[in-house]
Amino acid sequence: MVIPTQEITITPEIEVLDAVELPTRTYHLDLKKGCCKGFVDGQKAMEQAIFKALNTIRFEHLIYTNNYGFQNMVGYDELYVRGDLGRRIHEALLQDERITSLENFSLEFTKKDDVLVTFLARTIYGDVNLLREAIRIA
Numbered sequence: 386m387v388i389p390t391q392e393i394t395i396t397p398e399i400e401v402l403d404a405v406e407l408p409t410r411t412y413h414l415d416l417k418k419g420c421c422k423g424f425v426d427g428q429k430a431m432e433q434a435i436f437k438a439l440n441t442i443r444f445e446h447l448i449y450t451n452n453y454g455f456q457n458m459v460g461y462d463e464l465y466v467r468g469d470l471g472r473r474i475h476e477a478l479l480q481d482e483r484i485t486s487l488e489n490f491s492l493e494f495t496k497k498d499d500v501l502v503t504f505l506a507r508t509i510y511g512d513v514n515l516l517r518e519a520i521r522i523a
Contacts, residue, residue: 412448
């Protein structure tokens, strides 16, 4: 990796892309087999990005910034979780500029340790339905 040693000046020849113009092509994570297999793009890549953001514990991995991931709620009282879980999910996902809004948000507490989350994520690549994603709270 080459690290610049001088100042970087953006000249008219250098094109700066907006987030809307950035590609979403990424490796396809095959979670059943535990490997990367091929590539995904567009709406499928957004489904994967949402899954990854909700399943990555915020502040725990040095590879990610402090804005990436879901802030864990393990060990909190259920009443507190009911009040704050939705906000934390919104905060985790709306960090991604490709996600414009979350709608039809629903939380279903199945047992003491799990919450099933359902919502529609509006993205610049189309709508992504998240159906029954289990989030561990204990």
